Amino acid sequence: MFGWLERNPFFFAVGVFVVIAFAGLIEIVPDFAQQSRPVAGAKPYDLLRLAGRQVYIKDSCNACHSQLIRPFKIETDRYGMYSLNGEYAYDRPFLWGSKRTGPDLHRVGNYRTSDWHANHMWDPTSVVPGSIMPAYKHMFTNVTDLETAYAEALTVKKVFNVPYDKDIDGDGKIDVPLGSFEEAKQRALQDALKIAQETKRKDLVEMVKAGKIPEIVALIAYLNGLK
Amino acid sequence: MYFGLIVFLTFVLYGYIFHLYRSEKRGERDYEKYGKIALDDELTSKPIEPIEEETKKESK
Amino acid sequence: MHNPNHAIEYDYTVAKWFSYLAILYGIVGMGVGVLIAFQLAFPELNYIFGEYSLFSRLRPVHTNTVAFGFTLSGIFATWYYVGQRVLKVSMAESKFLMTVGKLHFWLYFIGSLLAVASLLVRYTTSKEYAQFEWPFDIVVVLIWVLWGISIFGLIGIRREKTLYISMWYYIATFLGVAMLYLFNNMEVPTYFVAGMGDFFHSVSMYAGTNDALVQWWYGHNAVAFVFTVPIIAMIYYYLPKESGQPVYSYKLSLLSFWGLMFVYLWAGGHHLIYSTVPDWMQTMGSVFSVILILPSWGSALNMLLTMKGEWGQLKENPLIKFMVLASTFYMLSTLEGPIQSIKSVNALAHFTDWIPGHVHDGTLGWVGFMIIAAIMHMAPRFYKREIYSKKLLEMQFWLQTTGIVLYFSSMWIAGITQGMMWRAVDQYGNLAYSFIDTVTVLHPYYTLRGIGGLFYFIGLFMWAYNFYKTMTASKELKEEPTFASPMAA
DSSP states (O other): OOGGGGGOHHHHHHHHHHHHHHHHHHHHSTTHHHHTOOOTTOOOOOHHHHHHHHHHHHTTGGGTOOOOOOSSHHHHHHHOSOOOGGGGTTOSSOOOOSBOSSOOOTTGGGTOOHHHHHHHHHOHHHHSTTOOOOOOGGGGTSBOOHHHHHHHHHHHHHHHOOOTTSOSSSSSSOSSOOOSHHHHHHHHHHHHHHHHHHHTOHHHHHHHHTTOOBHHHHHHHHHHHOO | OHHHHHHHHHHHHHHHHHHHHHHHHTTSOOGGGGGHHHHSOOTTSOOSSBGGGHHHHHTO | OOOTTTTOOOOOHHHHHHHHHHHHHHHHHHHHHHHHHHHHHOGGGGGEEEETTOHHHHHHHHHHIIIIIIIHHHHHHHHHHHHHHHHTOOGGGOHHHHHHHHHHHHHHHHHHHHHHHHHHTTOOOOOTTOOSOHHHHHHHHHHHHHHHHHHHHHHHTOSBOSOOHHHHHHHHHHHHHHHHHHHHTOEEEHHHHHSOSOTTOEEESSOHHHHHHHHHHHHHHHIIIIIIHHHHHHHHHHHHHHHTOOOSOHHHHHHHHHHHHHHHGGGGGGGGTTSSSOHHHHHHHHHHHHHTHHHHHHHHHHHHHHTTTOTHHHHHOHHHHHHHHHHHHHHHHHHHHHHHHSHHHHHHHTBSTHHHHHHHIIIIIIIIHHHHHHHHHHHHHHHTBOBSOHHHHHHHHHHHHHHHHHHHHHHHHHHHHHHHHHHOBOTTSOBSSOHHHHHHTTHHHHHHHHHHHHHHHHHHHHHHHHHHHHHHTSOBOSSOOSSSOOBOO
16 A cells, blocks of 8 residues: 555655645644734834844844743733733744743843843843853944844835834824934934943944944833833 | 544554554565664665566556 | 676765764763763852853753754764765765765765854853754754765665665654754744844744744654664664574564554653643653653563563673673663653652653653664774774673763652652641752762763763774774674773
């Protein structure tokens, strides 16, 4: 009955493929449309936050930090409300992580401040004694790549209909404006200046005033937005 | 539905095992001889089932 | 029946090249692994090469170098050896396949070097084991197509009609990885849409929960089709060949093969338990992970039973030692995995060090040992010389085994300790520990893990030295050995 498969490589390969593709079809495809629906109030990332998210990815923060709060009391006590499916609708890629060498960050914006983050990223043990996280000093001098962030925002807007420049909640106002690169950049610089001032570090403020956003500022904007 | 699926898969699995042993018992096929392919694998050694005999074997 | 081409011999050129690469990437990848292991115990080590040695930068370098450098090189090396032998056809008989094989090697070598370098300079998609950005994904696809041509080309000119067990697993590796890699790496390069920004940057086709679903369907099964399936292909050839014992049951191998193919792909959901994917998928992932014990143990027992009545060889032959222990570690990790997939256990184990512990008793014990044994089995055939030192091989075996035991036992304790501390509450129901308490407590276990890794790493140098000496300075053999590999004391 099946013996001929091992002698006919072509049909053998087809057989293997059918058997392994089966699970993917049944598990993944049916839920695709439903899963991508955003929860009420979810909004796409503005330019500065998106740039910060790219910094988060570039230095693989997700290698040690999760962004997924599981529905247990011990987790909601520690990190806040458990994570909802629709909150991730604009996350490309997802950043759940698989290992908590450090704590979860999905709602870190609720309980940490800009100056805390700046101090922490400059010297983790200064705010968390005993921390094994390394310092990320290069983020204080590297300039954020706003162009790539804008390219990503424009791409998801065009290709995946992510609602930039749209009224999402129906209050007659545009929720997350993007516009041209120059417009978006000016907005990002304003946001960045506010955060740089909150960090109480002069060097960061001066860089932003000179039109360059340090990576750390973009990253903090992203982290502050995680709520 | 899950119950039906489990019964079906169990049936397929046992059916396959039954088929393997029955065809060997009836002398239709000797599966274990293929294990020798790994041991007797010199370029000069005789294949267990040479490719030329394809048409003869298949008609059985 | 006589063979008209008796003057032709098997051609091991490409197999040799990939073996060198396996040794090189093994040392590089695991060296990085040892460094980052010690970084968790001694954070000052993060700064030895400035920003390029930060833990988060190096972790993807470690996983990718070991999975796609060391392991894939080992897979390709054994394929270019086993493939010819079980199909009874030499690569020297086809100029075309020889060219494809060499092209495959060079494209892989250059591509993998550049890809690893790209991770160091922060090009990453962040998806685990799929970090490479889109230009490298295209290179990966090309490498894979070349390998496919090599597999099916060699099959096309074979003399042995029936495909041996190892061949099924190599074919499954090829198809499985092709399917998984393509779908998980669907991404849109932003430069082409927006006309600005970084040329290398791309954005995932899937968002949020969907992305997670596809990623772990991939992530889990990349483990299946890189760390399991092709390694089974190896052991089904090398263990019988080295011991001179035919495989215990061909029928059992048929059952385990189709069983593994059917069940493995469902198990990815166990990475997403208590996440925001639908409950039924989490349950499926959990249930199928438990069922997965059956085909996994089928293969492993088949291997151990192959040694039936020949256990004396275990004492005499260090290569048999490596392979039998590999099967044993395979059984251990395929039991441990399902246990971790049970929902209540997963609630404790997920996000802790128990998970890397589990991965490493599979990779160090099963994958690493099998590749080491395979390459040492091939060395005397490559160079027509005996293995340089049996004693060194024995020492390597015991040192590395000790290393693995230190590794997984410390990670078991670390993982369960941390998991318990995260959930500990005082008499009023308040959390008993702050997060940092659960980190500092791990220091001794992190140190111990680093030492375990170091043992294994030192073993790699013994392996490389033994291989090099076999190649250059060992006693020459008149003809290729049939079964047990000859070795000097």
